Amino acid sequence: RVNGQRLWDSLMAMAQFGATKKGGCNRLALSDEDKLARDLFCQWCNEAGCTVTIDQFGNIFAKRKGKNKGLPSVATGSHLDTQPTGGKFDGVFGVLSGLEVLRTLNEHNIETDAPFEFTVWTNEEGSRFQPAMQGSGVFVGRFDLETEWNKKDINGVCLRDELERIGYLGSEPIGQRNIGAFFEAHIEQGPILEKQEQQVGIVRLGQGIRWYDVYATGQESHSGTTPMGFRKDALAASCEIITEIEKLANNVEHAVATTGFLQVSPNSRNTIAGSVKFSVDLRNPYPDVLERMHDEFNQLCNDVSLNRKVDIKVDHFWYFAPVEFKASQDVKQAAEKLGYTHMDIVAGAGHDACYMSDIVPSGMVFTPCENGISHNEIENTTLEQCEAGANVLLHTMLEASQR
């Protein structure tokens, strides 16, 4: 069994990097704060006797030897980056559950057959750079390294330059590690486990995601002298779309639709907006439903564009298909063996394990999250809940290493 207090202490130590006044974290991918969090993780893994390797996309791999060198590793991990108003647990809990597994094995002098690897994936959040799960996506070959290296943040800063700047542009070629299975512990980020009073969730499915950048281009003009009928107002057009996509999701079971990012130009109160860029995030567990939402959204943009004589360009830059976790049975067995109450669950968010399941059997264990709130500085959970998740992770990995 893991040491819950030690896990909790590590979580609190990590939370200092980018700590916000409201008790959360602002630790955007490849920021100075992300670097400090990465440095501490590497230091801890080195102290625990691991060999730490960084790949060309800044993904971190800490390897603990197994009895049988030739066997592929059993791997775990998650991410250390957060949202601008993120919490202390999203991602970090998965990374440090791995660390706690590592420390527990060392403490009990347990030698496993297969090697174990403890990972940190670059830019899982997709907040500073798009898309999300970028590091694991590059690793499994979903995304092209050069393309992702060249991605720019909102200030035009290039991802590769940031990797270099914080010292995490590694030399190991992408996707070269010998990994046989991947498991990830994560807070649920939703309200279901708490409501159902279950200690852990066995993730069967990750829902589908479509991400868009929408560019509305109208014509700048004076707010006082331009009659309503003569306007080509890029912001009014954008607001109409945002209001309508919400309705589109309201009528469809399990569907969510969100605009979280919006930028106006010239952003002056007495100039009608000439251009607006905004994000759209559509999700549904069923591919056909998500495709229907996609079609309706495109139709909506067309209609608004025609009605308002505002040009609307839709860049659908990311489709994340629903994922089935093939190793979820391993997670379930571990939860049962340990006597935790558990239930099957669907992940509302994307996770690195989703991309890892492209190449190896993967599984996820979810733990409850206070009031289902995540991507918020008040995101919360308890020592006991974290401990249960890490215990399930430990026993899932031990089981997998014996095959």
Place this chain on the structure above:
Amino acid sequence: RVNGQRLWDSLMAMAQFGATKKGGCNRLALSDEDKLARDLFCQWCNEAGCTVTIDQFGNIFAKRKGKNKGLPSVATGSHLDTQPTGGKFDGVFGVLSGLEVLRTLNEHNIETDAPFEFTVWTNEEGSRFQPAMQGSGVFVGRFDLETEWNKKDINGVCLRDELERIGYLGSEPIGQRNIGAFFEAHIEQGPILEKQEQQVGIVRLGQGIRWYDVYATGQESHSGTTPMGFRKDALAASCEIITEIEKLANNVEHAVATTGFLQVSPNSRNTIAGSVKFSVDLRNPYPDVLERMHDEFNQLCNDVSLNRKVDIKVDHFWYFAPVEFKASQDVKQAAEKLGYTHMDIVAGAGHDACYMSDIVPSGMVFTPCENGISHNEIENTTLEQCEAGANVLLHTMLEASQR
């Protein structure tokens, strides 16, 4: 008669400060570009023999002596600041028409009874700092000097510090100048003169304006895991309001309603927006209609707030009552004497002359503006149109100086 070519050359010389690729100007109030434009104006006035004075709010007064020192000045002027995507004429045309009047008087050795003053008012646009017509508003006592000095731009930079930094924090106490009448030439910024094929517009009325800052506060939360019904989405609430205020104006004659400024926090695509700040600009020539719009807007914010459990705070920080120009008869007589086609017109925008009319008889002359487009880099007019406006200004001021 003024020298149209000289006026045009001055306009093009000024347009270099903050020149944009699309042929417009980005010369926000108290920016480096604004300083350069001010410096050139002061240099030109000095060369033309004026005494230049700067007051404590950065307003510039260039005085040309009259035969009778005791008489109050006949003044003219406008502003040199622009919108972020502004044109070459809005404001600048009024300032440089004054300069052209000055140069014409010198050229013909004309001595006027009353002194003449040529002015530049600080932050007329209201884009970087609010409200608009801030310099003239402070001058006439509508706004308190200390309060306006402490206004901050979007980056938290303080107005008084910027005045000091660019060397325009003058020592002359506010409102101390002996001015007897004020006239302002300005491009119409709307389509009416062009459509009616009139050379100049005699401004009878400036319409009423109400400016608001709206603060929507919801709850940050994950875009993938938060069901639609559980959301407190500050951006969705804001977009609903923006879409609705537009409808409110669509149904009311002469009414306009605009949101040109909007800022989202944390502005991350997979976090539901926790807070949004946006502007609302409502205008109508009739005070009672504008008040009804104000009431409906407040009701709308209340309704959206209740429906969505998003807190909505409305800060109605500026009411600009409709203004009648008492000296419009002088402008009309000058236009008639010069044989220009003319019509009476309502100003859709606010102007420094509106505030000056609080304290002295004031008048405005409008000139046509291509396709009615202003607050846009493609804002345009012709040498002949500018020349006509400056001629009317010259003869209006000469007439007024004889009383």
